[in-house]
Each structure stands twice: as C-alpha cells, then as structure tokens.
Amino acid sequence: MTKQYHPLTEQEAIAYARTIPDLFAPQAELDCREIGDGNLNLVFHITDRSSGRSIIMKQALPYAKVVGESWPLTLDRARIESEALQLEGKLCPNLVPRVYRYEPELALTVMEDLSDHIIMRRGLIERRVYPLFAGHIGHFLARTLFLTSDLGMNQQEKKLQQKRFVNPELCKITEDLIFADPYYDAPTNSFDEAIRDEVEAIWSDSDLHLEVARLRHGFLTNAQALLHGDLHTGSIFITEQSTKVIDPEFAYYGPMGFDIGAVIANLLLNYAGQEGWSPDAESRAQYRAWLLQTVRGVWETFEREFRALWNEQLVDRMSATPGFQDIYVEQVLRDTIGYAGCKMVRRVIGLAHVADIDRIDDAAAKERAQRLALAIGKALIKHHRSAASIDDVTRIVERETAAR
Amino acid sequence: MTKQYHPLTEQEAIAYARTIPDLFAPQAELDCREIGDGNLNLVFHITDRSSGRSIIMKQALPYAKVVGESWPLTLDRARIESEALQLEGKLCPNLVPRVYRYEPELALTVMEDLSDHIIMRRGLIERRVYPLFAGHIGHFLARTLFLTSDLGMNQQEKKLQQKRFVNPELCKITEDLIFADPYYDAPTNSFDEAIRDEVEAIWSDSDLHLEVARLRHGFLTNAQALLHGDLHTGSIFITEQSTKVIDPEFAYYGPMGFDIGAVIANLLLNYAGQEGWSPDAESRAQYRAWLLQTVRGVWETFEREFRALWNEQLVDRMSATPGFQDIYVEQVLRDTIGYAGCKMVRRVIGLAHVADIDRIDDAAAKERAQRLALAIGKALIKHHRSAASIDDVTRIVERETAAR
Numbered sequence: 001m002t003k004q005y006h007p008l009t010e011q012e013a014i015a016y017a018r019t020i021p022d023l024f025a026p027q028a029e030l031d032c033r034e035i036g037d038g039n040l041n042l043v044f045h046i047t048d049r050s051s052g053r054s055i056i057m058k059q060a061l062p063y064a065k066v067v068g069e070s071w072p073l074t075l076d077r078a079r080i081e082s083e084a085l086q087l088e089g090k091l092c093p094n095l096v097p098r099v100y101r102y103e104p105e106l107a108l109t110v111m112e113d114l115s116d117h118i119i120m121r122r123g124l125i126e127r128r129v130y131p132l133f134a135g136h137i138g139h140f141l142a143r144t145l146f147l148t149s150d151l152g153m154n155q156q157e158k159k160l161q162q163k164r165f166v167n168p169e170l171c172k173i174t175e176d177l178i179f180a181d182p183y184y185d186a187p188t189n190s191f192d193e194a195i196r197d198e199v200e201a202i203w204s205d206s207d208l209h210l211e212v213a214r215l216r217h218g219f220l221t222n223a224q225a226l227l228h229g230d231l232h233t234g235s236i237f238i239t240e241q242s243t244k245v246i247d248p249e250f251a252y253y254g255p256m257g258f259d260i261g262a263v264i265a266n267l268l269l270n271y272a273g274q275e276g277w278s279p280d281a282e283s284r285a286q287y288r289a290w291l292l293q294t295v296r297g298v299w300e301t302f303e304r305e306f307r308a309l310w311n312e313q314l315v316d317r318m319s320a321t322p323g324f325q326d327i328y329v330e331q332v333l334r335d336t337i338g339y340a341g342c343k344m345v346r347r348v349i350g351l352a353h354v355a356d357i358d359r360i361d362d363a364a365a366k367e368r369a370q371r372l373a374l375a376i377g378k379a380l381i382k383h384h385r386s387a388a389s390i391d392d393v394t395r396i397v398e399r400e401t402a403a404r
Numbered sequence: 405m406t407k408q409y410h411p412l413t414e415q416e417a418i419a420y421a422r423t424i425p426d427l428f429a430p431q432a433e434l435d436c437r438e439i440g441d442g443n444l445n446l447v448f449h450i451t452d453r454s455s456g457r458s459i460i461m462k463q464a465l466p467y468a469k470v471v472g473e474s475w476p477l478t479l480d481r482a483r484i485e486s487e488a489l490q491l492e493g494k495l496c497p498n499l500v501p502r503v504y505r506y507e508p509e510l511a512l513t514v515m516e517d518l519s520d521h522i523i524m525r526r527g528l529i530e531r532r533v534y535p536l537f538a539g540h541i542g543h544f545l546a547r548t549l550f551l552t553s554d555l556g557m558n559q560q561e562k563k564l565q566q567k568r569f570v571n572p573e574l575c576k577i578t579e580d581l582i583f584a585d586p587y588y589d590a591p592t593n594s595f596d597e598a599i600r601d602e603v604e605a606i607w608s609d610s611d612l613h614l615e616v617a618r619l620r621h622g623f624l625t626n627a628q629a630l631l632h633g634d635l636h637t638g639s640i641f642i643t644e645q646s647t648k649v650i651d652p653e654f655a656y657y658g659p660m661g662f663d664i665g666a667v668i669a670n671l672l673l674n675y676a677g678q679e680g681w682s683p684d685a686e687s688r689a690q691y692r693a694w695l696l697q698t699v700r701g702v703w704e705t706f707e708r709e710f711r712a713l714w715n716e717q718l719v720d721r722m723s724a725t726p727g728f729q730d731i732y733v734e735q736v737l738r739d740t741i742g743y744a745g746c747k748m749v750r751r752v753i754g755l756a757h758v759a760d761i762d763r764i765d766d767a768a769a770k771e772r773a774q775r776l777a778l779a780i781g782k783a784l785i786k787h788h789r790s791a792a793s794i795d796d797v798t799r800i801v802e803r804e805t806a807a808r
Contacts, residue, residue, distance in 0.1 A: 150624045155579060156572035163570045168560035175559060180722055209725040216722050217732075220554045223625045317584055318620050321613040328621075 003105040005062075005075065010034055013044040013057050020101050020110060023055060024048050039065040040073070040249075045113065054115065055100065060107040060249075064173075074169050077249040078107035083164065084251035085111070087226065091143045095136060096245050097237075114244050117237035124233060124270040125356055127277060127287050128240075134294045136243035137236070137263055138301020145256045146309040148226035151316055151328075162223055167252040170229065171219075174250065178342050179216035182350045183209055191349040194367045198374055199349050211381045215338045223253035231262040232343070232354075233270070257335025263298055264336065265343035265377075267291050268397060269356050272344075272373035276360030288401075292394050299336070299390040303329060330388070337393060338384030344377030368404065375400040407509040409466075409479065414438055417448040417461050424505050424514060427459060428452050443469040444477070444653075449517065458519065459504065464511040464653075468577075478573050481653040482511035487568065488655035489515070491630070495547045499540060500649050501641075518648050521641035528637060528674040529760055531681060531691050532644075538698045540647035541640070541667055542705020549660045550713040552630035555720055555732075566627055571656040574633065575623075578654065582746050583620035586754045587613055595753040598771045602778055603753050615785045619742045627657035635666040636747070636758070637674070661739025667702055668740065669747035669781075671695050672801060673760050676748075676777035680764030692805075696798050703740070703794040707733060734792070741791045745784030752777050772808065779804040 008016065010032040017023060017030060024030060029049040036043035036058075044057040060078035063070050082102035089096045097112035123130065146152040148161065181188045184203055191199050202208065228235070229250025237244040271291045278284030310325050319328070347354045348370045357373060360366040379396045387393075412420065414436040421427060421434060428434060433453040440447035440462075448461040464482035467474050486506035493500045501516035527534065550556040552565065585592045588607055595603050606612065632639070633654025641648040675695045682688030714729050723732070751758045752774045761777060764770040783800045791797075 150621070155624060156576055159570050159572040159575065163567050166563050166567045168563040171563065172560055183722065206725055206727070209722065210727055210731070213722040213725045213728045214731070216720075217554070220559060221627050223627050316620075318587065318613065318617040321610055321617045323610070323614055324617045327614070327618070 003103070005106060007042055007061060008044070008057075008059055008106070008108070010044065014046060016103075016106075016108070017046050017055065017057065017110070023100060023110075024053065025051070045115070054113040056097070056111050056113045058109050058111065075107040077167070077170055078102075078109060079104060080165060080167055080170075080251050081247065081249040082109040084226070084228070084248035085109070085246075087148070088140075088144055088228075088245065088248065091147050092140050092245075095140045095243060114237045114246070117239050117242060117244055119234055120236040120238040120243075121233040121266070121270075121355060123238055124267075124291075125273070125277060125359070127274075127283075129287075129290055130238055130240060130243075130294075132241065133238065133243055134297025135301050137245075138298050139305055140243075140245055141256075141260050141263070141298070141302045142305035142309060144228070145225040145259065146306050147313070148253075149224055149256070151319055152309060152313055154315065161226065162253040165226060165252050167229070167250065170250045171252055174229070175216065175219065177351050178346045179212060179219060182346045183212055188351040189349055190351055190353070192367065192370065194363070195348075195370050195374070198371060202345065202349065202374070202378070205378075208378060208381060211338065211384065212342060215335075215342055215381070215384075218255045218335060219258060219339075222255040225253065225256050226251060227254045227256075227259045228262075229254070229259070231259045233263075233266040233356075234354075255335050255339070256332050257337075258339045260299065260302060260332070260336040261339030261341075262343055264295050264393065265340040265347075266354070266356075267295050267298075268340065268376055269344055269347055269354050269373055271397065272369045272376065273354075273356035273360060275369040275372065276357070276362055276365040292397060295393060295397075296390050299333070299393075303333075306332075333390065334384050334387050337380050337387045340393075341377045341380030341382075341384065344373050344380070348373050348377070372400060372404055375403070407507070409510055411446055411465060412448070412461075412463055412510070412512070414448065418450060420507075420510075420512070421450050421459065421461065421514070427504060427514075428457065429455070449519070458517040460501070460515050460517045462513045462515065479511040481571070481574055482506075482513060483508060484569060484571055484574075484655050485651065485653040486513040488630070488632070488652035489513070489650075491552070492544075492548055492632075492649065492652065495551050496544050496649075499544045499647055518641045518650070521643050521646060521648055523638055524640040524642040524647075525637040525670070525674075525759060527642055528671075528695075529677070529681060529763070531678075531687075533691075533694055534642055534644060534647075534698075536645065537642065537647055538701025539705050541649075542702050543709055544647075544649055545660075545664050545667070545702070545706045546709035546713060548632070549629040549663065550710050551717070552657075553628055553660070555723055556713060556717055558719065565630065566657040569630055569656050571633075571654065574654045575656055578633070579620065579623065581755050582750045583616060583623060586750045587616055592755040593753055594755055594757070596771065596774065598767070599752075599774050599778070602775060606749065606753065606778070606782070609782075612782060612785060615742065615788065616746060619739075619746055619785070619788075622659045622739060623662060623743075626659040629657065629660050630655060631658045631660075631663045632666075633658070633663070635663045637667075637670040637760075638758075659739050659743070660736050661741075662743045664703070664706060664736070664740040665743030665745075666747055668699050668797065669744040669751075670758070670760075671699050671702075672744065672780055673748055673751055673758050673777055675801065676773045676780065677758075677760035677764060679773040679776065680761070680766055680769040696801060699797060699801075700794050703737070703797075707737075710736075737794065738788050738791050741784050741797060742788030744797070745781045745786075745788065748777050748781030748784070752781070776804060776808055779807070 014030045014032045032046045035045050042059040047054040060075050064073040085099050099111045101110040228248045235247045271288050274284045357369045418434045418436045436450045439449050446463040451458040464479050468477040489503050503515045505514040632652045639651045675692050678688045761773045
C-alpha cells in the first residue's frame with residue numbers, strides 16, 4: 001500500500017493495522033468496518049476475531065461536509081488531533097483514548113477502541129445519569145488548562161507549543177458558526193420558522209452583539225491555554241464509570257472558559273431538550289436537577305483542582321501575588337458563562353444543531369425547548385461579565401425555566 | 405566568503421555588499437566601519453567614497469551582552485527583525501529604514517543608512533524639540549497595530565503571521581526584566597543605594613504587584629497585534645522632519661498598549677530626567693510642557709487614525725457593533741498607561757537603565773529624577789484600569805511633579 005495520502009479502503013486499513021508491532025498477533029483474522037459518518041473523517045473499527053481485541057483507525061478526509069455543504073479542509077488537523085490527544089493523555093491518562101500510532105502521510109491516527117462507551121449526548125437523551133462525569137471532566141479541564149498555560153508550564157516552551165497548535169482553518173469554523181453567523185441573517189443559519197420572532201430579536205439586539213463581540217475577540221486573541229476546542233457532549237465517550245474525551249481536532253491556544261463553557265452549554269441544551277424527552281413534569285424536574293447539579297459539579301471540580309494546581313505547581317512568580325488567583329479564577333468563570341451562552345444560541349439558530357433538541361418529535365415541545373435554550377443562552381451572554389459564582393448560572397436557568 | 409554563519413570582518417562586509425545588484429557601481433571604492441556596541445549585533449557602515457552613497461549592514465551575534473553579562477541568543481531574531489521591518493515598511497513606507505536584502509545564513513540585514521538622523525534619546529537629552537514626532541509615531545502605531553490585528557487583516561492569515569513571529573527568547577528578556585525582576589530582590593536589579601527605601605517599598609507593595617501581574621499576564625497571552633516590542637526612544641532615529649523606527653527584533657504578537665506605552669514611558673523618563681538637564685526652572689517647565697504635549701499628541705494621533713482605520717478598513721463584522729470601538733479603544737488606553745508605568749519603573753531599578761536619568765552628573769538631581777520616575781510609573785500602574793482619557797496621564801505626571 002502506498003503511503004501517499006488517499007482515503008483508505010477497509011482492506012487497506014487492515015493491512016496498515018498489521019504493520020503496527022504488538023497490536024495483533026501475526027496470524028490474527030481481522031475484521032474491519034468503516035463506521036464514520038463520512039463528513040470529516042473515515043473511522044475504521046478493526047477487530048481480531050479470535051481475541052476480540054479491537055482498535056480504531058481515524059483518517060482525516062481533505063474536506064468537511066456539514067448539512068450538505070462541502071468545503072476543503074486541511075489534513076494537518078489530523079496531526080493537531082493526534083498531538084493534542086497524546087498531550088492530554090500525558091496529563092490525564094485515563095480520560096482520553098490511548099494513541100498507538102500517528103501516520104502523518106495518511107493523516108491517520110490509530111487508537112484505543114472505546115466501543116464499550118457510548119457518546120454522552122446519546123446517554124443524556126436517554127436520560128441516563130453519570131455520577132462520576134462532573135468529577136472526571138472537571139479534573140480533565142483543570143489539568144489540561146492549567147498545565148498548558150503560562151501558570152503551569154515553562155513560558156518559552158508554551159510559546160513553541162502554541163506555534164504547533166496554530167489552527168486557522170478549524171478556528172475559522174468556530175469564528176463563523178459560533179461568533180458571527182447566528183447574529184445576523186447569514187445564509188448558513190438554520191432554524192425553525194416557529195421561532196423566527198425570537199431569531200429576529202437576536203439579530204437586532206445590539207446589547208447582545210456587544211457582549212458577543214467581546215467574547216469573539218477573546219476567542220481570537222486570548223492565548224491562555226491549549227483548548228480541546230470542541231468539547232461538547234458529542235466529543236465525550238462515557239459509561240457510568242468512565243469518561244473519555246475524543247476528537248480534539250479544533251485544539252488551539254485560546255481562552256480557558258471556551259472549553260468549560262462548551263461542557264456546560266451542552267448540559268444545558270439537554271436541560272432545555274427535556275421539554276421533549278421527559279415523560280412527565282416530575283421526572284423532568286428530577287433529571288434537570290441532576291443536570292444542574294452536574295453543571296455546578298463541573299465548575300466546582302475545575303475550580304478546586306485548578307486552585308490546587310496553582311498552589312502546588314505554579315511556575316509564575318508574579319502570579320503568586322496574594323489575590324491574583326481569585327481574580328484569575330473569577331475571569332475564567334465569567335468567560336465560561338459567556339462562552340456557554342454563545343454555544344447554546346448557535347445550536348438553536350446556527351448551522352449545526354444538537355440532537356437533544358432537534359430530534360424532539362412533538363413540534364410544540366421542540367419549540368418550547370428551543371425558546372428555553374435561546375433564553376438561557378442570551379441571559380448567560382448578557383450576564384457573563386458581572387457573574388461572581390456558578391450559582392449565577394443555576395439562578396439564570398431556573399429563572400428562565402420558571403418564566404415560560 | 406563562506407555563507408556559513410560567522411561574524412563578518414569589515415572586509416567581508418564590503419565583499420558581501422558588492423554582491424547586491426544596483427547598490428554600488430562595480431568599480432566603487434567602498435569604506436567600511438563597524439559602529440555597533442557589540443552587545444547584540446555587528447553594525448557595518450559602508451560608504452562609496454566617490455558618490456557618498458552609504459548603507460548599513462546589521463548582523464546578529466549569537467549572544468547578548470548586557471552590563472557585563474553574556475548569554476546565548478538565537479540568530480532567528482535577525483529573520484524576525486528583517487521580516488518585521490519589511491512589514492512595517494509596507495504599512496508605513498517613510499517611517500522605517502528600507503531593507504535591501506536579508507541573508508538568513510549570515511543573520512544579516514542590509515538596509516538604508518540613516519546617519520543623517522540621530523537617536524531620539526540623544527536628541528531629548530539635548531533638549532531638542534521634534535514637532536512632527538507625535539504625528540509620525542502615532543501614525544506608525546495606528547497603522548502597524550490596526551492592520552496586523554484581527555480588526556484589520558484576514559483572521560486566518562493573522563494566525564499564520566503570528567506563528568512566524570513566535571519569539572520566545574526575546575520575549576523572555578521582557579518578561580524577566582520588565583514584568584518580574586523589578587518587583588523583588590532579583591540579582592539582575594541595579595539601582596542607586598540612595599533610593600533603596602523606595603525600591604524596598606516597591607518590593608513589598610502587593611497592590612502594585614497585583615496590577616503588574618495583570619499586565620504581565622496580558623503580555624504573555626493577549627495576541628492582539630504585531631508589536632515592535634521594544635519601542636523606546638533608543639529604537640527611533642529622528643530629525644526635525646523625519647522619524648524612523650528601527651530594531652524590531654523583539655517583534656511578536658502582543659497587546660497594542662505595550663508599544664504605545666513604551667513610547668510614552670520613554671518621553672516621561674526624559675521628563676523626569678529634566679531634573680538634571682534643564683538649566684533652570686523655567687526652561688525645565690517649558691521642555692516638560694513640550695514632552696507632555698507630545699505624550700498627548702502620540703495618543704491622540706494614534707486614537708484618531710486607529711478609529712479612522714476602523715471606520716474604513718474593519719474586516720470584522722461583529723466588531724462593527726455600535727459601541728465596540730469605544731470599548732476597544734478604552735481598553736488599549738488602559739493597557740497603554742499600565743505598560744508605560746511598568747517601563748518606567750524597570751528603567752530606574754531593573755537591569756537596563758536609560759541615559760536620560762543615568763547620565764545625570766549631579767547626584768541630588770539624579771536622585772530626584774529617579775524618585776519622580778518611580779512615582780509616576782507606580783501611579784500609572786495603579787491607576788491604569790480606571791483610566792478614561794489621556795488627560796489622566798498628564799494629571800498624574802503633574803500631580804507627582806508638584807508633590808516633590
């Protein structure tokens with residue numbers, strides 16, 4: 001098989017897997033199935049019939065397809081993804097799939113198979129409860145963000161690391177779809193006619209636009225830490241016991257709050273979606289209470305572990321000034337709340353939606369869910385700069401829920 | 405002559421100059437003199453005896469010497485310097501020396517000779533007046549900062565440009581000497597025993613440290629625009645009619661206010677130095693009034709032209725939201741004032757001082773100048789986040805001057 005880039009066939013994927021030492025026995029009979037959605041990547045699932053051992057091979061395609069549109073996309077994202085996975089794996093060994101091999105020519109990453117996990121978004125739609133999730137993801141966020149920032153790593157090495165994760169094409173997707181298109185009548189937008197009144201109100205809300213402009217500017221300039229860059233519940237594999245963060249192809253140096261906000265936004269999108277998924281008011285209230293408790297738990301774990309890392313592993317003398325840690329953490333909280341709001345709004349009126357809301361069959365319930373998600377998102381964006389505690393988020397969510 | 409890196413002799417410099425087409429006639433008799441201080445670079449001044457035509461060849465040395473200390477320093481800074489000069493030259497053709505050639509192997513830049521100009525710091529010490537300076541440098545700052553930022557250039561190209569200007573070693577010098585060492589008893593510090601009381605007060609002033617920590621953090625993370633990175637009056641060649649910015653080897657993507665603040669700080673350091681240079685109170689007041697008027701003129705020209713560029717050449721849709729320009733400019737002003745303060749403090753108690761104060765012979769006058777510079781610097785740092793206008797700077801300067 002030539003190593004010049006070309007999309008692999010299932011047979012070529014098997015042949016490639018056999019070249020990796022210690023993965024499969026030489027005589028192993030391997031089955032291969034391509035299980036990706038074909039929008040951005042090929043995903044090969046390769047299984048050894050006798051041992052049952054399996055791996056995943058993910059190959060980047062030279063284009064992106066979103067909702068029928070297709071545009072060229074750099075293969076360098078495969079390098080960024082595999083390097084980010086390996087770095088995250090060093091910092092949080094149990095919270096990302098292990099990487100067995102990265103093949104630059106083929107834009108191919110060979111990694112641990114997580115088929116015993118499910119995509120968290122599906123789990124939430126099925127109204128499952130993950131008692132360990134907040135602790136796991138809070139730990140992941142604290143360690144990956146602190147230890148790649150100027151607080152936790154050598155500041156000259158950080159600059160070189162930042163250079164390796166310059167990621168213009170993937171950042172552009174975020175800049176357009178999250179921080180611009182939802183706020184005017186962009187051709188990429190996609191929303192139900194039922195909520196056009198609310199969408200048009202957003203297009204003309206210049207107080208909201210001012211806050212989004214600030215958050216967009218932070219995304220463009222604030223090189224605080226190496227982000228996952230796309231940390232929604234579709235980028236998380238989960239079981240009751242285990243959490244695995246996948247797909248960091250949007251990784252770049254940006255504001256810490258963008259990653260934390262992504263997690264919180266996606267929990268709250270499911271919260272809104274419970275208009276359609278919960279069988280009755282009581283179970284809706286119950287599941288929502290768990291979601292809100294999880295939002296709080298994500299932030300509280302992040303904050304506790306981030307502060308502990310600061311107290312134990314700070315490399316920056318000036319940042320040890322009494323009071324600076326509080327100022328810093330408060331700013332991360334504010335960013336988190338603002339970015340969470342942006343990520344909610346765009347999932348209702350922008351190009352890419354979430355199944356938590358879009359797959360609701362009942363039109364009235366779906367509309368209620370969309371309006372609730374927009375109301376929470378807008379309120380988070382408008383409030384973000386004056387937030388003082390994670391309580392502000394639960395208060396806003398409860399207020400907007402009660403108001404409907 | 406081999407092109408493998410080695411420090412050139414004057415004869416080799418002449419031989420190299422002859423290889424550049426259209427610079428000198430083939431039969432020209434060339435004289436060469438090495439005129440650098442030997443701390444960071446060799447600087448060859450090459451003249452054609454008959455035509456009088458001359459050029460400068462600047463070659464980076466693989467080390468830095470500051471006050472007797474010597475440490476290795478990357479030759480890549482020659483590339484950064486020549487690329488920054490060429491970029492600045494495109495944006496402000498009359499405000500930087502023209503670059504004729506860059507030779508990467510030799511870390512060598514061949515450029516316009518500016519011997520008819522003098523170093524601005526010398527001009528200020530001689531109490532000369534430059535009526536066009538504020539307009540020139542304000543124009544330079546507005547264009548170089550706006551047009552390299554996410555406001556004025558394609559945001560994906562900006563990321564790639566930022567990657568080319570990752571500059572860890574030179575940034576480290578700034579991070580240490582400006583944003584850390586002056587605030588504790590660091591071995592690099594250097595100050596007169598006469599002001600030890602004031603220095604120790606700075607070391608224990610944790611309110612001051614908090615503000616410096618914020619500004620340091622901005623320097624480390626806020627990739628707003630391509631900075632010159634070392635824009636003091638020793639990096640400016642000047643005549644009454646002409647201003648030329650040189651030596652951008654510290655260029656990197658950072659906060660706009662750092663460059664503007666550098667210019668203002670160095671005008672104010674000379675203001676403080678007038679304790680020693682002005683022959684009498686009246687002429688001191690007069691020259692200081694010109695310096696303050698120039699500080700104001702630098703900011704006002706910057707602001708006027710920056711806003712004009714914004715109104716005419718903005719590439720960022722969300723930033724066009726009414727009100728965002730005011731928010732942005734106010735933040736740049738605040739950063740400018742904070743960074744100006746940091747740059748004043750470090751020039752009195754840190755490793756590298758300025759001749760405007762250090763060369764004052766009269767010990768009492770020198771001490772007054774040092775105390776005044778520190779008082780202004782501290783006040784600017786502490787006030788920076790609440791500043792609303794450039795008037796705040798003149799008010800602080802006049803208050804601290806009157807208080808002594």
